[in-house]
Amino acid sequence: MTATAIRPNKAAETLPDEIKVSELHKYHGRQLRNIVVSYQIGEPKWRNTAQKDKLIEKLTEHFPGGVIQVPKAGEIMPGKKMVKTKVAETAAAVKAEPPLPGLLLPKSDETFVFSTNTRAYVSALGRMAKNGEDVMNTLLAGPQGCGKTSVAYEFAARMNMPLLKMNCPMVREPRDWFGAKMAAEGRVYWDKALFAEGVARGNVVVLLDEITRATPQVLNTLLPLLDWTRETYVEEAKELLKVGPNTFFFATANIGAQFTGTFKLDSALADRFGAIVECAFLPDVEEAGLLVKRSGISEDVAKRMVKVATLVRAENQNTGRLTETVSTRTLLEVARLYSAMQEKAFHFTVLPKFSADGGKQSERAQVVGFIQGQFPGFTLN
Secondary structure: OOOOOOOOOHHHHOOOOEEEHHHHHHOOHHHHHHHHHHOOOOOOOOOOHHHHHHHHHHHHHHOOOOEEEOOOOOOOOOOHHHHHHHHHHHHHHOOOOOOOOOOEOOOOOOOOOOOHHHHHHHHHHHHHHHOOOOOOOEEEEOOOOOOHHHHHHHHHHHOOOOEEEEEHHHOOOHHHHOEEEEEEOOEEEEEEOHHHHHHHHOOEEEEEEOHHHOOHHHHHOOHHHHOOOOEEEEOOOOEEEEOOOOEEEEEEEOOOOOOOOOOOOOHHHHOOOOEEEEOOOOOHHHHHHHHHHHHOOOHHHHHHHHHHHHHHHHHHHHHOOOOOOOOHHHHHHHHHHHHHHHHHHHHHHOHHHOOOOOHHHOHHHHHHHHHHHHOOOOOOO
8 A cells, every 4th residue: 555644643742752562552542543554554443442452463563572663743654565674673772671581681791702703794694684684593503612602692682682592401392392281270271481482572582502402303393483484383272383573593502523412403404594603712812812801810821821722622623632622611710710729720620621541641641731831830739
Protein backbone atom coordinates (compact mmCIF):
# COMPACT_ATOMS: atom_id res chain seq x y z
CA MET A 1 0.00 0.00 0.00
CA THR A 2 1.01 3.64 -0.43
CA ALA A 3 0.95 5.52 2.82
CA THR A 4 0.04 9.17 3.05
CA ALA A 5 1.12 11.59 5.71
CA ILE A 6 -1.24 11.94 8.64
CA ARG A 7 -1.42 14.44 11.42
CA PRO A 8 -1.70 12.73 14.80
CA ASN A 9 -4.73 13.78 16.83
CA LYS A 10 -4.48 15.47 20.23
CA ALA A 11 -4.18 12.17 22.05
CA ALA A 12 -1.33 11.11 19.77
CA GLU A 13 0.52 14.35 20.38
CA THR A 14 0.86 13.45 24.05
CA LEU A 15 2.96 10.39 23.22
CA PRO A 16 6.66 10.31 24.15
CA ASP A 17 9.30 10.24 21.44
CA GLU A 18 9.85 6.52 22.00
CA ILE A 19 7.68 3.70 23.32
CA LYS A 20 9.01 0.38 24.55
CA VAL A 21 7.25 -2.59 22.96
CA SER A 22 6.67 -4.02 26.43
CA GLU A 23 4.64 -0.89 27.36
CA LEU A 24 2.29 -0.77 24.36
CA HIS A 25 -0.75 -1.76 26.40
CA LYS A 26 -0.57 1.54 28.31
CA TYR A 27 -1.72 3.51 25.26
CA HIS A 28 -5.05 4.01 23.52
CA GLY A 29 -5.80 2.06 20.40
CA ARG A 30 -6.23 5.23 18.35
CA GLN A 31 -2.75 6.36 19.30
CA LEU A 32 -1.36 3.01 18.22
CA ARG A 33 -3.31 3.17 14.96
CA ASN A 34 -1.55 6.41 14.02
CA ILE A 35 1.82 4.75 14.58
CA VAL A 36 0.87 1.70 12.53
CA VAL A 37 -0.22 3.83 9.57
CA SER A 38 2.85 6.07 9.77
CA TYR A 39 5.13 3.03 9.56
CA GLN A 40 3.20 1.71 6.54
CA ILE A 41 2.53 -1.54 8.36
CA GLY A 42 -1.19 -1.41 7.65
CA GLU A 43 -4.34 0.62 8.14
CA PRO A 44 -6.60 -1.34 10.50
CA LYS A 45 -9.69 0.21 12.08
CA TRP A 46 -9.90 0.80 15.82
CA ARG A 47 -13.20 -0.07 17.44
CA ASN A 48 -12.63 -2.48 20.31
CA THR A 49 -10.06 -4.18 22.54
CA ALA A 50 -9.58 -7.07 20.10
CA GLN A 51 -8.60 -4.64 17.36
CA LYS A 52 -6.24 -2.87 19.74
CA ASP A 53 -4.58 -6.23 20.44
CA LYS A 54 -4.23 -6.69 16.68
CA LEU A 55 -2.47 -3.35 16.42
CA ILE A 56 -0.10 -4.31 19.21
CA GLU A 57 0.59 -7.62 17.48
CA LYS A 58 1.56 -5.79 14.28
CA LEU A 59 3.89 -3.44 16.11
CA THR A 60 5.45 -6.23 18.17
CA GLU A 61 6.14 -8.21 14.99
CA HIS A 62 8.24 -5.37 13.58
CA PHE A 63 9.85 -4.14 16.78
CA PRO A 64 10.47 -7.25 18.94
CA GLY A 65 12.40 -6.45 22.09
CA GLY A 66 13.22 -2.90 20.96
CA VAL A 67 11.56 0.47 20.94
CA ILE A 68 9.22 2.30 18.59
CA GLN A 69 10.15 5.75 17.35
CA VAL A 70 6.93 7.78 17.51
CA PRO A 71 6.37 9.78 14.28
CA LYS A 72 5.87 13.51 14.44
CA ALA A 73 2.96 15.33 12.80
CA GLY A 74 3.04 14.87 9.04
CA GLU A 75 6.05 12.54 9.18
CA ILE A 76 6.25 9.40 7.07
CA MET A 77 8.36 6.64 8.59
CA PRO A 78 10.39 4.01 6.62
CA GLY A 79 8.43 1.48 4.63
CA LYS A 80 8.01 -2.15 5.61
CA LYS A 81 11.13 -3.17 3.72
CA MET A 82 13.22 -0.73 5.78
CA VAL A 83 11.74 -1.57 9.17
CA LYS A 84 14.40 -4.26 9.70
CA THR A 85 17.05 -1.55 9.62
CA LYS A 86 15.14 0.45 12.21
CA VAL A 87 14.96 -2.57 14.48
CA ALA A 88 18.72 -3.09 14.24
CA GLU A 89 19.42 0.56 14.98
CA THR A 90 17.16 0.74 18.01
CA ALA A 91 18.39 -2.56 19.39
CA ALA A 92 21.96 -1.30 19.21
CA ALA A 93 21.14 2.14 20.58
CA VAL A 94 18.84 1.23 23.47
CA LYS A 95 20.18 -0.78 26.38
CA ALA A 96 17.23 -1.99 28.44
CA GLU A 97 16.91 -4.56 31.18
CA PRO A 98 17.07 -8.15 29.90
CA PRO A 99 13.57 -9.12 28.78
CA LEU A 100 13.91 -12.53 30.39
CA PRO A 101 15.42 -13.77 33.67
CA GLY A 102 18.69 -15.51 32.91
CA LEU A 103 19.80 -13.19 30.12
CA LEU A 104 22.95 -11.20 30.76
CA LEU A 105 23.84 -7.62 29.95
CA PRO A 106 27.61 -7.78 29.41
CA LYS A 107 29.64 -4.64 30.00
CA SER A 108 32.43 -3.81 27.61
CA ASP A 109 35.87 -4.67 29.00
CA GLU A 110 38.29 -1.89 28.15
CA THR A 111 41.21 -4.27 28.64
CA PHE A 112 39.91 -6.82 26.13
CA VAL A 113 42.02 -7.17 22.99
CA PHE A 114 40.67 -8.55 19.72
CA SER A 115 43.12 -10.12 17.33
CA THR A 116 43.35 -8.17 14.06
CA ASN A 117 41.26 -10.63 12.04
CA THR A 118 38.65 -11.12 14.76
CA ARG A 119 38.27 -7.37 15.21
CA ALA A 120 37.67 -6.96 11.47
CA TYR A 121 35.08 -9.73 11.46
CA VAL A 122 33.00 -8.58 14.44
CA SER A 123 33.02 -5.03 13.09
CA ALA A 124 31.70 -6.28 9.76
CA LEU A 125 29.05 -8.36 11.54
CA GLY A 126 27.86 -5.31 13.44
CA ARG A 127 27.65 -3.25 10.24
CA MET A 128 25.66 -5.98 8.51
CA ALA A 129 23.11 -5.98 11.33
CA LYS A 130 22.74 -2.20 11.29
CA ASN A 131 22.19 -2.32 7.52
CA GLY A 132 19.31 -4.74 8.00
CA GLU A 133 21.13 -7.68 6.42
CA ASP A 134 20.59 -11.25 7.60
CA VAL A 135 22.92 -12.03 10.46
CA MET A 136 25.47 -14.82 10.19
CA ASN A 137 26.07 -17.74 12.56
CA THR A 138 29.62 -17.64 13.91
CA LEU A 139 31.83 -20.51 15.09
CA LEU A 140 34.76 -19.49 17.31
CA ALA A 141 37.35 -22.28 17.18
CA GLY A 142 40.71 -22.40 18.89
CA PRO A 143 42.78 -23.59 21.86
CA GLN A 144 41.57 -23.33 25.42
CA GLY A 145 41.98 -20.04 27.23
CA CYS A 146 42.52 -17.83 24.17
CA GLY A 147 39.40 -15.69 24.63
CA LYS A 148 36.74 -17.37 22.46
CA THR A 149 33.91 -16.92 24.96
CA SER A 150 35.04 -13.36 25.67
CA VAL A 151 34.63 -12.49 21.98
CA ALA A 152 30.89 -13.21 22.17
CA TYR A 153 30.54 -11.29 25.45
CA GLU A 154 32.39 -8.29 24.04
CA PHE A 155 30.34 -8.34 20.84
CA ALA A 156 27.10 -8.29 22.86
CA ALA A 157 28.41 -5.46 25.03
CA ARG A 158 29.41 -3.32 22.08
CA MET A 159 26.07 -3.97 20.35
CA ASN A 160 24.20 -3.12 23.57
CA MET A 161 22.38 -6.44 23.35
CA PRO A 162 21.54 -9.03 26.01
CA LEU A 163 23.41 -12.32 25.89
CA LEU A 164 22.01 -15.80 26.44
CA LYS A 165 24.78 -18.21 27.37
CA MET A 166 24.03 -21.89 26.91
CA ASN A 167 26.48 -24.27 28.55
CA CYS A 168 26.16 -27.02 25.93
CA PRO A 169 27.51 -29.90 28.06
CA MET A 170 24.59 -29.29 30.45
CA VAL A 171 22.03 -29.99 27.72
CA ARG A 172 21.47 -33.74 28.03
CA GLU A 173 18.30 -34.34 25.99
CA PRO A 174 17.29 -32.85 22.62
CA ARG A 175 14.09 -31.40 24.03
CA ASP A 176 15.96 -29.59 26.82
CA TRP A 177 16.55 -26.74 24.39
CA PHE A 178 12.82 -26.10 24.20
CA GLY A 179 11.31 -27.00 27.58
CA ALA A 180 9.70 -29.82 29.49
CA LYS A 181 6.29 -31.12 30.43
CA MET A 182 5.51 -30.34 34.04
CA ALA A 183 2.65 -31.23 36.38
CA ALA A 184 1.11 -29.05 39.06
CA GLU A 185 -2.28 -28.73 40.73
CA GLY A 186 -3.68 -31.63 38.77
CA ARG A 187 -2.72 -30.36 35.33
CA VAL A 188 0.09 -30.95 32.85
CA TYR A 189 1.66 -27.95 31.17
CA TRP A 190 4.61 -27.09 28.95
CA ASP A 191 7.37 -25.16 30.71
CA LYS A 192 9.20 -23.31 27.94
CA ALA A 193 12.99 -23.22 28.30
CA LEU A 194 14.90 -19.96 28.47
CA PHE A 195 16.67 -20.85 25.22
CA ALA A 196 13.37 -21.10 23.32
CA GLU A 197 12.05 -17.87 24.81
CA GLY A 198 15.22 -15.93 24.16
CA VAL A 199 15.62 -17.16 20.58
CA ALA A 200 12.00 -16.34 19.75
CA ARG A 201 12.19 -12.88 21.31
CA GLY A 202 15.10 -11.82 19.11
CA ASN A 203 17.55 -8.94 19.49
CA VAL A 204 19.85 -11.21 21.45
CA VAL A 205 23.31 -12.78 21.21
CA VAL A 206 23.05 -16.53 21.81
CA LEU A 207 26.30 -18.17 22.91
CA LEU A 208 26.47 -21.94 22.44
CA ASP A 209 29.48 -22.38 24.68
CA GLU A 210 31.60 -25.53 24.32
CA ILE A 211 29.43 -26.84 21.50
CA THR A 212 31.73 -29.81 20.81
CA ARG A 213 31.10 -31.10 24.34
CA ALA A 214 27.42 -31.79 23.66
CA THR A 215 26.40 -35.04 22.00
CA PRO A 216 25.51 -35.05 18.27
CA GLN A 217 21.96 -36.18 19.13
CA VAL A 218 21.46 -33.08 21.28
CA LEU A 219 22.91 -30.73 18.66
CA ASN A 220 20.93 -32.22 15.76
CA THR A 221 17.86 -30.53 17.22
CA LEU A 222 19.38 -27.13 16.43
CA LEU A 223 19.86 -27.76 12.69
CA PRO A 224 16.62 -26.11 11.48
CA LEU A 225 17.11 -23.10 13.76
CA LEU A 226 20.57 -22.48 12.33
CA ASP A 227 19.73 -22.87 8.64
CA TRP A 228 17.96 -20.38 6.37
CA THR A 229 14.46 -21.37 7.57
CA ARG A 230 15.29 -20.27 11.15
CA GLU A 231 12.38 -22.24 12.57
CA THR A 232 11.39 -25.64 13.96
CA TYR A 233 8.18 -27.28 15.13
CA VAL A 234 8.15 -28.35 18.78
CA GLU A 235 5.75 -31.26 18.97
CA GLU A 236 5.37 -31.33 22.77
CA ALA A 237 4.47 -27.64 22.85
CA LYS A 238 2.40 -27.79 19.66
CA GLU A 239 4.03 -24.62 18.42
CA LEU A 240 6.32 -23.38 15.68
CA LEU A 241 9.45 -21.85 17.14
CA LYS A 242 10.81 -19.07 14.94
CA VAL A 243 14.12 -17.35 15.48
CA GLY A 244 13.47 -13.69 16.20
CA PRO A 245 15.10 -10.88 14.21
CA ASN A 246 18.65 -9.85 15.06
CA THR A 247 19.45 -13.11 16.81
CA PHE A 248 23.20 -13.71 16.66
CA PHE A 249 24.33 -17.30 17.19
CA PHE A 250 27.92 -17.70 18.39
CA ALA A 251 29.42 -21.10 19.24
CA THR A 252 32.78 -21.89 20.83
CA ALA A 253 34.65 -25.08 20.10
CA ASN A 254 37.88 -26.88 20.96
CA ILE A 255 38.77 -28.90 17.87
CA GLY A 256 41.59 -31.44 17.82
CA ALA A 257 42.68 -34.86 19.07
CA GLN A 258 44.08 -33.38 22.28
CA PHE A 259 40.58 -32.47 23.46
CA THR A 260 39.50 -35.93 24.55
CA GLY A 261 36.24 -34.86 26.16
CA THR A 262 34.76 -33.56 22.91
CA PHE A 263 32.72 -34.87 20.00
CA LYS A 264 33.59 -34.29 16.35
CA LEU A 265 31.47 -31.48 14.98
CA ASP A 266 29.03 -32.87 12.44
CA SER A 267 29.65 -31.52 8.93
CA ALA A 268 26.01 -30.53 8.45
CA LEU A 269 26.07 -28.57 11.70
CA ALA A 270 29.44 -26.95 10.95
CA ASP A 271 28.15 -25.93 7.52
CA ARG A 272 25.41 -23.87 9.17
CA PHE A 273 28.01 -21.56 10.67
CA GLY A 274 28.62 -19.18 7.80
CA ALA A 275 31.76 -17.82 9.43
CA ILE A 276 34.44 -19.74 11.28
CA VAL A 277 36.77 -17.50 13.25
CA GLU A 278 40.04 -19.26 14.06
CA CYS A 279 40.99 -17.81 17.44
CA ALA A 280 44.59 -17.92 18.58
CA PHE A 281 46.77 -16.50 21.31
CA LEU A 282 47.58 -12.82 20.96
CA PRO A 283 50.91 -11.58 19.58
CA ASP A 284 53.54 -11.28 22.31
CA VAL A 285 53.34 -7.50 22.68
CA GLU A 286 49.55 -7.44 22.93
CA GLU A 287 49.44 -10.40 25.33
CA ALA A 288 51.98 -8.73 27.60
CA GLY A 289 49.96 -5.53 27.50
CA LEU A 290 46.89 -7.46 28.57
CA LEU A 291 48.73 -8.89 31.59
CA VAL A 292 49.84 -5.41 32.62
CA LYS A 293 46.33 -3.95 32.33
CA ARG A 294 44.59 -6.70 34.24
CA SER A 295 47.12 -7.47 36.97
CA GLY A 296 49.26 -4.38 37.41
CA ILE A 297 52.58 -6.21 37.00
CA SER A 298 55.42 -4.37 35.30
CA GLU A 299 55.85 -4.46 31.54
CA ASP A 300 59.22 -6.22 31.92
CA VAL A 301 57.76 -9.04 34.03
CA ALA A 302 54.82 -9.39 31.66
CA LYS A 303 57.12 -9.75 28.64
CA ARG A 304 59.15 -12.45 30.38
CA MET A 305 56.01 -14.36 31.32
CA VAL A 306 54.81 -14.25 27.73
CA LYS A 307 58.23 -15.48 26.59
CA VAL A 308 57.86 -18.56 28.82
CA ALA A 309 54.41 -19.20 27.37
CA THR A 310 55.67 -18.75 23.81
CA LEU A 311 58.44 -21.33 24.33
CA VAL A 312 56.00 -23.82 25.84
CA ARG A 313 53.49 -23.32 23.02
CA ALA A 314 56.16 -23.92 20.39
CA GLU A 315 57.15 -27.22 21.98
CA ASN A 316 53.49 -28.21 22.23
CA GLN A 317 52.37 -27.20 18.74
CA ASN A 318 55.49 -27.63 16.63
CA THR A 319 57.50 -30.51 18.10
CA GLY A 320 55.00 -32.27 20.33
CA ARG A 321 57.59 -32.63 23.10
CA LEU A 322 55.13 -31.06 25.52
CA THR A 323 51.61 -32.44 25.76
CA GLU A 324 50.13 -29.32 27.35
CA THR A 325 50.32 -25.61 26.65
CA VAL A 326 50.14 -22.36 28.60
CA SER A 327 47.05 -20.35 27.70
CA THR A 328 46.40 -16.65 28.13
CA ARG A 329 43.97 -17.62 30.89
CA THR A 330 46.80 -19.40 32.74
CA LEU A 331 49.15 -16.46 32.25
CA LEU A 332 46.59 -14.14 33.80
CA GLU A 333 46.51 -16.37 36.89
CA VAL A 334 50.32 -16.33 37.06
CA ALA A 335 50.28 -12.54 36.85
CA ARG A 336 47.66 -12.23 39.58
CA LEU A 337 49.72 -14.36 41.97
CA TYR A 338 53.04 -12.81 41.01
CA SER A 339 52.52 -9.59 42.95
CA ALA A 340 52.05 -11.62 46.14
CA MET A 341 54.63 -14.39 45.71
CA GLN A 342 56.84 -13.49 42.72
CA GLU A 343 58.34 -16.46 40.83
CA LYS A 344 56.72 -19.02 43.15
CA ALA A 345 53.47 -18.25 41.31
CA PHE A 346 54.63 -20.66 38.59
CA HIS A 347 54.54 -23.52 41.13
CA PHE A 348 50.77 -23.26 41.46
CA THR A 349 49.74 -22.36 37.96
CA VAL A 350 52.07 -23.64 35.23
CA LEU A 351 54.13 -26.53 36.60
CA PRO A 352 51.22 -28.75 37.76
CA LYS A 353 50.13 -29.03 34.11
CA PHE A 354 53.26 -30.96 33.19
CA SER A 355 54.30 -34.44 34.24
CA ALA A 356 57.42 -34.93 36.37
CA ASP A 357 57.80 -38.54 35.20
CA GLY A 358 61.27 -39.06 33.74
CA GLY A 359 63.18 -36.83 36.10
CA LYS A 360 65.54 -34.48 34.27
CA GLN A 361 64.08 -35.63 30.94
CA SER A 362 60.49 -34.96 32.01
CA GLU A 363 58.16 -32.36 30.56
CA ARG A 364 58.22 -30.50 33.85
CA ALA A 365 62.01 -30.27 33.82
CA GLN A 366 61.88 -28.75 30.36
CA VAL A 367 59.35 -26.14 31.47
CA VAL A 368 61.43 -25.36 34.57
CA GLY A 369 64.31 -24.58 32.21
CA PHE A 370 62.12 -22.13 30.27
CA ILE A 371 61.03 -20.39 33.48
CA GLN A 372 64.56 -20.13 34.86
CA GLY A 373 65.74 -18.70 31.55
CA GLN A 374 63.42 -15.72 32.11
CA PHE A 375 63.30 -15.71 35.92
CA PRO A 376 66.79 -16.73 37.17
CA GLY A 377 65.62 -16.64 40.79
CA PHE A 378 63.09 -19.43 40.24
CA THR A 379 63.80 -22.68 42.14
CA LEU A 380 61.88 -25.87 42.77
CA ASN A 381 62.18 -25.43 46.54
